[in-house]
Amino acid sequence: MNIFYQLFQGFSTLALSDPLISFTRVALILLGILLVYLGKKGILEPLLMIPMGLGMATINASIIFLPDGAQGNLFVDPLVTDINQLLNILQINFLQPVYTYMFSNGLIACFIFMGIGGLIDISYILQRPFSSMTLALFAEFGTFATIPVAMAMGLTLNESASIAMVGGADGPMVLYTSLILAKHLFVPITVVAYLYLGLTYGGYPYLIRLLVPRKYRGIQVKYSKPPKPISSNMKLASAVVLCVILCFLFPVASPLFFSLFVGIAIRESGLTHIQDFIVGPLLYGSTFLLGILLGILCEAHLLLNPKILTLLVLGIIALLFSGIGGIMGGYVMFFIKKGNFNPAIGIAGVSCVPTTAKVVQKEVSKVNPNAIILQEALGANIMGVITTAIITGLFITLIPYFMK
Amino acid sequence: MNVIYNIMLIYALAFVIGFFVAGIIWILYTSMTAKGIGKSILRDSYSQMKQLKQKKIKST
Numbered sequence: 001m002n003i004f005y006q007l008f009q010g011f012s013t014l015a016l017s018d019p020l021i022s023f024t025r026v027a028l029i030l031l032g033i034l035l036v037y038l039g040k041k042g043i044l045e046p047l048l049m050i051p052m053g054l055g056m057a058t059i060n061a062s063i064i065f066l067p068d069g070a071q072g073n074l075f076v077d078p079l080v081t082d083i084n085q086l087l088n089i090l091q092i093n094f095l096q097p098v099y100t101y102m103f104s105n106g107l108i109a110c111f112i113f114m115g116i117g118g119l120i121d122i123s124y125i126l127q128r129p130f131s132s133m134t135l136a137l138f139a140e141f142g143t144f145a146t147i148p149v150a151m152a153m154g155l156t157l158n159e160s161a162s163i164a165m166v167g168g169a170d171g172p173m174v175l176y177t178s179l180i181l182a183k184h185l186f187v188p189i190t191v192v193a194y195l196y197l198g199l200t201y202g203g204y205p206y207l208i209r210l211l212v213p214r215k216y217r218g219i220q221v222k223y224s225k226p227p228k229p230i231s232s233n234m235k236l237a238s239a240v241v242l243c244v245i246l247c248f249l250f251p252v253a254s255p256l257f258f259s260l261f262v263g264i265a266i267r268e269s270g271l272t273h274i275q276d277f278i279v280g281p282l283l284y285g286s287t288f289l290l291g292i293l294l295g296i297l298c299e300a301h302l303l304l305n306p307k308i309l310t311l312l313v314l315g316i317i318a319l320l321f322s323g324i325g326g327i328m329g330g331y332v333m334f335f336i337k338k339g340n341f342n343p344a345i346g347i348a349g350v351s352c353v354p355t356t357a358k359v360v361q362k363e364v365s366k367v368n369p370n371a372i373i374l375q376e377a378l379g380a381n382i383m384g385v386i387t388t389a390i391i392t393g394l395f396i397t398l399i400p401y402f403m404k
Numbered sequence: 405m406n407v408i409y410n411i412m413l414i415y416a417l418a419f420v421i422g423f424f425v426a427g428i429i430w431i432l433y434t435s436m437t438a439k440g441i442g443k444s445i446l447r448d449s450y451s452q453m454k455q456l457k458q459k460k461i462k463s464t
Contacts, residue, residue, distance in 0.1 A: 129429035137422045144415045148408050157407065228437040238432045245428060249421065386425065391418055402410050 013063040013071050024300040025060040032057030032295065043202050045355065047284075048194060048291045055295020063299075075296045078104070078187055095296055103293050104186075106179055108286050109172030110259040115283025116353055116385065117263020118275050122235055124379035127227040131333055131341075131376075132383035138332065139349025139380070140387055141325025142167025146318040153310050158182045161399045163311050166193045167318035168388035169200060169352040171290075176256060180396050187297050188308050192315040194294050200319060200352050200359070207323045208363045212344045216334070218368030219342040221376055236268040246386070250393025257389055322350045326380075348377035351384025 005012035014022050035053030039046035059075055066072040076095040080086050090096050102108045125132045143164050150160035162178035162185065174193040178186035208217070243261035247254040266274050330346025344364055348357045357377035364371050 126429055126433045129426035129433070130423070133422050133426040137419055140415075140418065144411050144418075147411050151407055230433075230437070234433075234436045237436065238429065241432060242425070242428065246425070383426075387418070387422055390421055390425070391414075394414055394418060394421075398414055 009064040010061050013065065017063075017071065021300050021304065024304055025063070028060045028298055028300055028303070029057045032060070032298070044199065045197070047287055048197075048294075051288055051291030052194070052295040052298075055292045056298040057295075059296045059299045071301070073296075073299065076293070078297060078302065095293060098289055099293060102286075102289065103175075104179070106172070106176050106255065108290050108293075109175045110255050111282055111286040112172050112290070113256055113259035114263040114278050115286065117260040117265075118267050118279040118283070120264065120267075120353065120378070120382050120385075122238065122264060122382060123230050124375050125383050126230055126235065126238055128376075128379060129383070131337075132379040133387070134333060135326065135329045135346050135349035135380040136351070136383040136387040137349075138329025138346060139322050139326030139351070139384055140168060140391055141328070142318040142320065142322030143388075143391055145321045145325075146314055149317055150310075150314050153314065155307065155310065155314075156182075157399055157403055159185055159307075161395045162186070162189050163192070163314045164318055165388075165392065165395070166196060166315045167322040167350075168384075168391060169197055169319060169322060169350045169356070170385060170388040171197055172256065173388045173392045176253075177392050177395055180252075181399060185305070185307065185311070187302055188305055188311055191294055191298055191303070192308075192311045194290075196315045196319055197352055197355075200323075200350065200355055203319075204323055204347055204350075204356060204359050205363050207320070208327070208344050208347055208360065211324065211327045212330070214367055216342065217344050217364055218371055219339075220368065220371040221337075221341055221345075221373060232268040232270065236265055239264040239268065242386075246389070246393075250390065250397065252396045253389050253393035256392065260385065260389070319350070323347050326350050342371070342373050342376070345373055345376050345380060349380040349384045349387075351381055351388050353381050353385060354378060356384075357381040 005016075014025060017025075032053045032055070035044065035049045035056065037053075038044040039049030039053060059073060062073055062075075063071050064073065074093055076093050076099045077089050078099060080089055086096075086100065090100065102111075144167075146164035146167055147157070147160045150163055151157065155163065158181040162174070162182040165174045165177045166189075168174070171190075171194050175186070175190050178189040182189065239261045243257055243265075246257045250257070263278055266278060326346040326349040327343060328346065329349055330341070330343035333341040333346070334343045342364060344360050348360045350356045357374060357380075360377045361372075361374045364373050
């Protein structure tokens with residue numbers, strides 16, 4: 001029997017662990033397989049869910065006994081703090097270099113932001129900055145409304161602000177904020193955030209149908225005169241000016257601002273080889289590594305934090321509040337423009353680029369196949385990214401001040 | 405209660421900064437797409453001067 005346990009350590013660690021840990025491991029293996037299935041079906045974002053689901057299932061199956069008798073794995077140890085121990089682990093755990101040098105310092109978030117910058121066209125936000133900004137600010141409602149709820153559920157202000165950032169629906173920002181404000185919780189918060197960002201794809205269509213009546217959902221926005229054309233030189237100049245101003249305002253969030261605007265600058269400069277690199281290998285490579293790491297971090301020992309259930313509930317609340325806030329913003333624009341605005345576009349202010357914009361267009365097309373609102377939705381979406389970065393800067397700067 | 409007040413304050417600040425940024429974008433856009441008044445006056449007077457010169461040459 002002892003040889004069996006030595007040989008098949010995945011089973012032996014399962015049999016010899018605390019029943020709660022064993023049960024959680026089995027549940028996470030099943031959840032991982034379910035995520036792969038839902039990703040393949042297109043119900044959740046496949047780009048993230050397939051590597052994440054497989055990583056989650058694998059890590060919980062491959063727990064072994066380490067030489068010191070404790071249980072562990074050969075993938076990553078996110079809790080190591082001692083430098084000598086870290087140097088040893090870097091040579092053993094194959095994903096430890098990616099975690100230490102890319103994930104825990106926010107580099108992977110910046111790479112993803114560069115890729116997003118290289119993909120987005122800022123023409124619409126230059127033409128109509130105020131309407132895009134209004135939608136984006138309303139769609140941040142969840143980011144603020146969740147904080148008092150989280151505090152009522154027993155979290156500190158730093159922890160509450162970190163989990164509330166899920167309402168911004170911007171994975172890199174959640175990662176960055178939780179790294180600075182609540183480092184001890186950044187693994188579960190980031191996992192919860194990315195898990196739920198996939199859910200916006202499946203859940204927001206129902207919210208749109210619930211809050212926007214059919215007759216308003218099919219509205220096509222009309223313009224009295226066509227917008228003036230914008231050259232790439234203008235977009236480049238705007239990106240440079242905005243980057244410098246935002247970095248002046250919030251130096252704490254400057255790595256994120258720089259990453260986003262350098263992507264835009266490369267796109268508008270016509271540096272096609274570099275653009276191809278950042279929107280291709282860099283963006284997809286970073287997303288793939290992020291997916292794998294998030295899955296691997298879903299190990300039962302790590303996730304069995306007493307606060308995890310609270311975080312799961314708060315993540316949903318934040319995204320729900322932001323979705324509702326976004327649609328309220330859509331209604332505000334609808335009244336300002338005297339009916340010449342589709343309120344459903346508001347939910348695209350939740351800055352999950354480009355998922356929420358695609359979701360809105362899909363829902364609008366179902367009611368009115370001739371209505372094209374993707375431009376307006378992407379404008380709100382991109383402005384949402386800028387707004388979330390501004391709020392990240394505000395939180396990182398002001399929350400520690402309020403904690404004193 | 406104090407927390408809610410602080411959070412509302414930060415949200416209001418986000419609105420102020422957001423619209424400040426939108427204002428900068430609007431100024432950039434309008435200034436970059438505006439028809440250069442000074443430039444066109446200069447161009448018009450230059451073409452008038454050219455026409456006058458040609459007339460003078462023809463007359464002589």
